[in-house]
Amino acid sequence: MTSVNAVRGSQAYKGCTEWSSEGLTVQERFADKMSDEKARHDTRLLGDFCALYCRGRHAGRARSPLASPGADLGVYGAVAPVVCDECADLLRYAEQRRALCPKDPKPFCSQCETHCYRPEMRDRMRDVMRYSGPRSILHGHAIDGVRHLLAGRAASRAASAARDKEETR
């Protein structure tokens, strides 16, 4: 016999199934992923990169501190990145992508074969990286910027070495 409570429970749960996975709401899952130090670090770096990009490329625009689920969780530290509306959209999108990345360990986004970004957002983020990656070295992100650059290069060398090996087999 099915207990009445179990049925009630499943019905109550049913209302939010489109927003849930493994019994967690998207918000809960987001918060859970963002409690990971690596995810916070990656997201904070993107925030800094976007703020730097926005100041340089979107000079005439109105800017305000990012309002986002990540900012609410304190992912960016005490001060959220100050960006225009377009860059805020990109950052909110990037937060969600980062939090929902199912890969563990997460590969470098630029090396990943899964293109989880929409093409338009991918292009925008690539632009941000190209602009801010090298410049971040002059803006207090020397270690992060260089580390990211080197790790990215190492990953792409490893990838092409693996391809060469495959071809010569």
Ligand SMILES: [Zn+2]
């Ligand atoms: Zn901007």
